[in-house]
Amino acid sequence: MTIFPDGKLYIDGTLREAANGATYEDISPWTGEVVGRAADAAPADMEEAIAAARRSFDTTDWSTNHAQRRELVWKLGEKLKANRDRLAELARHEAGSALAAVAVAQVDGPLSFIDTLFEIFDTIEWEKPMGDRVVWGVNSERLLVKEASGVVGVITPWNVPFYITVGKVIPALLAGCTVIVKPAPDTPLLSAILGELADEVGFPAGVLNVVTGKEPAVLGEMLTIDKRVDLISFTGSTGVGKRIMEKGADTLKRVFLELGGKSAGIVLEDAPNFATSVAQSIVCFHAGQGCATITRLLVPRSRYDEAVAVLEAAYQGYSQVWGSFDDPQNVMGPLISERQRDRVLDYIETGKKEGARLIAGGKAATDKGNGWFVEPTCFVDVTNDMTIAREEIFGPVLVVIPFEDDEDAIRIANDSDYGLSGGVTSGDKDRAMRIARRIRSGTVGVNGGVSIAVDLPFGGYKQSGIGKDWGLEGFDEYLETKAIAVGG
Known part of the structure; x- marks a missing residue:
């Protein structure tokens, strides 16, 4: 059995245990x-981290010395790449990642994005002359200046923790902010390694702080309510995002929230490989624990029975090939915790009670081992007002909904509190594009196109969040714009 070294806090330039010496089990x-085991920080530890980040931002040249911080963050990125195998083992054992998922979103994907983040950083226009203009009788020479937002509290989730950490921490540091990382309790070591490597690089004290803890809310709420923290960058559930907005309102704190999703994939009747497109809609990657995962499949009523038959066969075949820890082709492992497994099973029972028809899965997969496994599950005969069609399950559950025509498909896709991702498949690209433009979501893939990449902004509409990760827009989240006018 693999046992990792204890994870430590990284506060004010020092790797250390929690002040009270407490740890908790991973x-x-x-x-x-x-x-x-990971350090179980107390409020006193978070207080020290906030004070250190504030002091570092206010009293050092970190926010203005672009060359210094680019060099140090570059070295941190190289350290992360050099620790690829260690990160992969952490993702497997701590986050429950299957091997093929490690090679995509869990580790190799974000590592491959690092160089592009620096390329994007190098395109930032820190000062933009706006020319002279006479306003109210005064001629002014005008300049727009980009400046770091200040102290950033980064609160990360447990599903793809390293991916999210790279997407937030590297842009925030490059922008000139000081950062406090508070990871989800379930995946502390994938963040603790960041502090360890920053210490090896020689980061200035207080610039980057990592505070792990078992209790899910207290430490994050300290970041949210403290006026010394200028911005919260959070990825997680919509419910927690709403609480962050509420608690941050007293200090008018800037918030970036990347939240939940209930994304719809529309397969039109003219899709050239209709059966393949339907079969590939199985929710299996990382056991459905992805905010942008397409979990509502919309198929034309004219080919609905065909789609159901395709899915029955696809799920029957897939039921034999998932859940292997050592298979490099496997993308699906367990859910993150017993609590999450039980939550998903509760949703499955709700789907049955509301009249949806279960054609695959629906049970805990005890044959896969002693972990938190749930079978790949598919419901058909679903209506869009059912709980399983409206709420984010965050598990391997696909719901299938028939539509009458293009307008009906668009209506169903948009009839959601969320708007994070989506897809359209058609033999007519122009038709697919017309539908894609009308889907109210932050990303849409057309005919298999990948709309989530490091150089593209990622974020949602409606209750899927506020703001963007990745791309130049992701850097903008950590920057302020100042207008300067010189008279004369």
Whole structure:
């Protein structure tokens, strides 16, 4: 059994234990067994981290010395790449990642994005002359200046923690902010390694701080309500995002919230490979624990029975090939925790009670081991007002909804509190594009196109959040714009 070294806090330039010496167990989703321990920070530790980040931003040249911080963050990126295998093992044992998921979103994807983040950083126009203009009788020479936002509290989720951390921390540091990372309790070691490597690089004290803790709310709420923290960058559930907005209102804190999704994939009747497109809609990657995962499949009523038959066969075949820890082709492992497994099973029971028809899965997969496994699950005969069609399940559950025509498909896709992702498949590109333009979501893939990439902004509409990760827009989240006018 793999046992990782204890994760430490990284506060004010020092790797250390929690002030009271407390630790907590890190549990493997694959086995339910302990794979390590992490420092269990107390409020006093977070207080020290906030004070250090504030002091570093206010009293050093970190925010203005572009060359220094580019060099240090570059070295941190190189350290992360050099620790690829260690990160992969952490993602497998701590986040429950299957091997093929490690090679995509969990580790190799974000590592491959790092160089592009620096390329984007190098395009930022820090000062933009706006020319002279006479306003109210005064001629002014005008200039727009980009400046760091200040102290940033980064609160990360447990599903793809390293991916999210790279997408937030590197842009925030490059923008000139000082950062406090508060990871989800379930995945502390994937953030603790960041502090360890920053210490090896020699980051200035207080610029980057990592504070882990078992309790899910207290430390994050300290960041949210403290006036010394200028911005909260959060990825997680919509419910927690709403609480962050509420608690941050007293200080008018800037918030960037990347939240939940209930994304719809529309397969039109003219799709050239209709059966393949339907079969590939199985929700399996990382056991459906992805905010942008398409979990509502919309198919034309004219080909609905065909789609159901395709899915029955696809799920029957897939039921034999998922859940292997060592298979490099496997994309689906367990859910993150016993609590999450039970939550998903509760949703499945709700779907049955509301009249949806279960054609695959629906149970805990005890044959896969002692971890938190749920079978790949598919419901058909679903209406868009059912709970399983409206709420984010965050598990391997696909719901299938028939539509009458293009307008009906658009209506169903948009009839959601969320708007994060989506897809359209058609033999007519122009038709697919017309539909894609009308889907109210932050990303849409057309005919298999990948709309989530490091150089593209990622974020949602409606209750899927506020703001963007990745791309130049992701850097803008951590920057302020100042207008300067010189008379004469």
